[in-house]
Amino acid sequence: MAVRMAHIQLPEDLGIEDAILPGDPARVDRVAALLEQPEELMFNREYKSVRGLWKGRPVLIISTGMGGPSTAIAVEELARTGVRQMIRIGSCGALTPTLDLGDLVLVCGAVRDDGTSAGYLPAEYPAVPDLDLLNACRTAAQRQQAPYQIGIARSHDCMYRDDNPALYETWSRRGVIASDMETATMLVVGRLRGVRCASILNVVAGFHKNVAESVGRYQNGEQAAAAGEHLEICTALDALDVFHQGSSRA
Template sequence: MKEAHLLCQAEEIAENVLLPGDPERVLRVASELSQVKEIAFNREFRTITGNYKGMPLTVTSTGIGGCSMGIAVEELANCGAKNLIRIGSCGALQPELKLGELIIVTAAVREDGLSKTYVKTEYPAVSDFELSNCLKTKAEDLGFDFSLGICRSHESFYIDHNQEVIDYWKQKNVLASDMETAALFTLANLRKLRAASILNVVVNDSQDSSAGINSYVEEDEVIMAGESREIKLALEALLAWQQ
C-alpha cells in the first residue's frame, strides 16, 4: 500500500536516503545517479530512486520545516529506509563561517514544533555518531572545508531575524540555524534509524536572513558550489558506509 503523502511503497525505497528540502535539489542529485526512476511528486515531496556507483539510493525532498520532515521520515521508515542524511541549507550564527561552507551537525537545539509533539523537551536531538563520523572522515578525504557542531532548528523563517534570539544562541556556540534537523534527529532516534545532517551556509552572520537568502534564490555561484559539495559528500560517505 502506498504511503499517504510520499505516494511510495516499500519495494520502491532504498535503505539509504538523502533528504534535501527543495524538490529541485532532488533533480541535481539525480544527475549524479544512474538508473533513476521518479517514484512520485506530491505536494513538497519529490522522490526518486537510483544507483550511485552500484549503491541503491533514494532521494526525497522534505519541503520546509519540521512538520513536513516528520511526515517524510515516518513514511520512509514505513518503507524500509534505514540511513538518512539531510542535505540542506542554513544561516550562519558565527562570523567565521563563510558562504558555501559545510556544517556537519552533531546535535540540534529543538526550537521546532514537530519534535515537541513526540517527546519531552529534555530529550536530545543528536546525530548518529558513526554516520556523522563517516561524513567527517570523507570530508577530510575530499579536502572540503567544513565545521562540526550544533545547529538550531527553529519554527518560522520570518522571525529568525529577531536579533535577541540570534545573539543568545550565538553566545552558546551554536553554529547555524535551519528548520528541519532537530525533527530529523529526534524522530530518527525514536524510530531507531541512523540520521545525519549536512548544512550549506547560504546566509552569513553579517546578513539579515530574509535579505541574504536572495543570494541562494538567485543561485549565487559560491552557494551552489557548496550545495554540490554537500551532495558529493553525502553520496561518497554513504558509499563508504556500505563497504
C-alpha cells in the same frame, strides 16, 4: 499489492535502505544528475522522489519541503518503506563569523527550538545524529576537500520572527554555529523510529546577514552557496559509501 504511503506515495516494499533528504524539490534533480540510472518515482505535494545507483548501491533522493511538520511526515513514511539511513542536505544561516558562504556544517546536535519535535518528546530528549553516519560524513567531507565545521545547529519554525537578530546573538554566545528549520525534527523522529540520521548544512547566509534575503540570492545562483550545495551533495553521497565500507568491515 503493496500499500503506498499517504504523502510520499512510495510503496512499503520499496527496497531501498539509503536516502538523501534535501528540502527543496529542485535540489532532487541536482542530486539525481550524479546518479547512475536515475528514475523519478513520485511528486506529491512537497515530496519529489528519485531512485538511482551510487557506486552500485540503490539510493533514494526525496525532498521534505520546509520546516518540521513536513520533515517528520517524510521520516515517518520513509521508515515504513524500509529506509534505514537518512542524510539531510539543507541550507543554513551561520551563527559564527568563522563560517563563510558555501562552508558545510556537520551537525553533532541540534537545539530543539521547533514545535514538531516537541510534539513527539519533551525537551530533555536530545536531538543527536547517529555517530557512525556523522563520522562517515566527516570522512567524506575530507575526501571532497570541503570546508566544514562540526557543531551544534538550532532548528526553529520562524523565518520572519521580529526578534530573530537577538535570538541569533544569544544562541551564538552559547556555542551554536548554525540555524535551520528541519534538522532537530529529523534527528528526533529518526531516532524514535530506529533510523540512522545525519545532517549536512550548506551556509547560505553569513553571520549578521539577513537570512531571508540571503536565501533569495542563493535561489538565484549565488556562486559560493551554489558551490557549497554541490559539495554537500557529493559529501552526502560519498558518506553513504564510507558508511557501508565501515559496516562491511565491522
